[in-house]
Amino acid sequence: MQNGEGIPQSQNERNLGVLRSWYSTWIQQSAWNLRRITEEYDTKPRRVKSLYELQPNSTKPNFNKLRMKRGPAIIVGAGPSLDYNVEKLKKSKMPTFVPETLVGTLKYHGVRTDYVMNYDCAQHWEPYLKGLDVKNDTLITHPAVDPELIEEWPGEKIYYLMHHIAEVERSTLIDGMSLDDMIETIKKQVFGSEFFEAMNPILYPQIQTTILNAGCVVNNAIQVANFMGYGPLFLVGVDFGFVNDQSRAKNYYMKKGKWELSEPVHGITTENVGRTLYTSNNGIVTTEEMMEYKLALMSIYRIEKSQLYDCSDGIITELPKIDIAEVIKKNGKGFRHRDFQTIERICIDYFDRWDAISDERNVDRKSEEVRSTVDEGTRPDQQPVEAGGD
Numbered sequence: 001m002q003n004g005e006g007i008p009q010s011q012n013e014r015n016l017g018v019l020r021s022w023y024s025t026w027i028q029q030s031a032w033n034l035r036r037i038t039e040e041y042d043t044k045p046r047r048v049k050s051l052y053e054l055q056p057n058s059t060k061p062n063f064n065k066l067r068m069k070r071g072p073a074i075i076v077g078a079g080p081s082l083d084y085n086v087e088k089l090k091k092s093k094m095p096t097f098v099p100e101t102l103v104g105t106l107k108y109h110g111v112r113t114d115y116v117m118n119y120d121c122a123q124h125w126e127p128y129l130k131g132l133d134v135k136n137d138t139l140i141t142h143p144a145v146d147p148e149l150i151e152e153w154p155g156e157k158i159y160y161l162m163h164h165i166a167e168v169e170r171s172t173l174i175d176g177m178s179l180d181d182m183i184e185t186i187k188k189q190v191f192g193s194e195f196f197e198a199m200n201p202i203l204y205p206q207i208q209t210t211i212l213n214a215g216c217v218v219n220n221a222i223q224v225a226n227f228m229g230y231g232p233l234f235l236v237g238v239d240f241g242f243v244n245d246q247s248r249a250k251n252y253y254m255k256k257g258k259w260e261l262s263e264p265v266h267g268i269t270t271e272n273v274g275r276t277l278y279t280s281n282n283g284i285v286t287t288e289e290m291m292e293y294k295l296a297l298m299s300i301y302r303i304e305k306s307q308l309y310d311c312s313d314g315i316i317t318e319l320p321k322i323d324i325a326e327v328i329k330k331n332g333k334g335f336r337h338r339d340f341q342t343i344e345r346i347c348i349d350y351f352d353r354w355d356a357i358s359d360e361r362n363v364d365r366k367s368e369e370v371r372s373t374v375d376e377g378t379r380p381d382q383q384p385v386e387a388g389g390d
Contacts, residue, residue, distance in 0.1 A: 232332060
């Protein structure tokens with residue numbers, strides 16, 4: 001098992017793989033939901049809002065206090081440490097942002113679920129939300145999600161549009177390439193940009209606000225909460241790793257009017273989680289996918305300079321640590337915040353370490369690819385060059 005946080009692919013390669021796997025679903029569901037969402041905006045009184053309508057203040061960096069005008073909030077993740085923190089959350093008076101997959105778990109324990117974040121495009125109404133009392137909760141989502149969720153949600157909604165920044169890696173544009181080859185290489189790397197930059201804004205001009213795709217619900221929730229003026233933000237169950245040799249928190253859901261429990265996997269192996277395993281910088285078993293989630297979180301932290309506090313027990317070591325019980329006792333107030341220069345320095349140090357480990361693993365990956373092609377009797381220079389991987 002390899003140690004340290006970093007992946008043997010460029011970020012662009014990984015992003016392209018995700019885009020290709022979800023692209024057709026995003027387009028189909030955005031088109032399918034157009035009629036319903038348009039009706040929602042045209043119906044009076046309107047029960048839906050666009051995220052931009054909830055921005056209370058300037059986002060300029062020197063307006064840090066104003067950016068947290070709405071006060072502190074809690075963001076919940078599905079990591080194993082949630083199991084022994086969820087009871088503490090029952091006493092919280094702070095607004096809570098929760099993934100749609102955890103609504104049942106929090107309601108089972110009597111924890112508030114003010115803002116339900118549905119970022120994932122899979123069909124999640126039926127397995128996770130049907131049968132739950134969510135009429136007083138607010139759904140925060142985008143037009144490419146499960147159409148059944150859009151149709152069935154009984155409470156208020158806040159919409160945003162997904163956003164993705166396509167980048168072209170200069171190293172892929174090799175001297176001597178023909179113009180056609182250059183165009184084809186660039187097209188592969190900006191795959192999906194027409195959906196984010198043209199189709200979505202044309203279909204949904206009333207929504208306007210975009211939120212950067214950042215890998216997981218928690219990272220989207222951080223951006224949304226910060227945009228809405230919440231802060232500081234306290235992360236609970238955001239482990240990004242297999243804490244206590246467990247895959248995730250216990251998950252409760254409603255089925256035919258009765259609570260049912262979905263147990264996590266215990267005794268983590270490559271076989272039972274279907275992923276290559278690594279150990280994080282602080283020695284917790286994790287995967288490439290979860291390390292990327294942390295990388296995205298650190299990127300958001302650097303860009304937005306949100307005041308984030310970690311109340312989890314996972315692979316995040318760069319944020320201030322605090323027990324959620326103390327946070328709830330103080331109602332999220334009275335904690336010393338980091339200045340922007342400190343946040344910038346911490347993030348740059350993390351990115352430098354990430355790049356060093358990733359570069360080393362990328363060299364190892366390419367060396368292995370060369371060995372494989374030689375073993376198969378094919379010269380490496382005969383292999384087609386693909387910009388991005390599935």
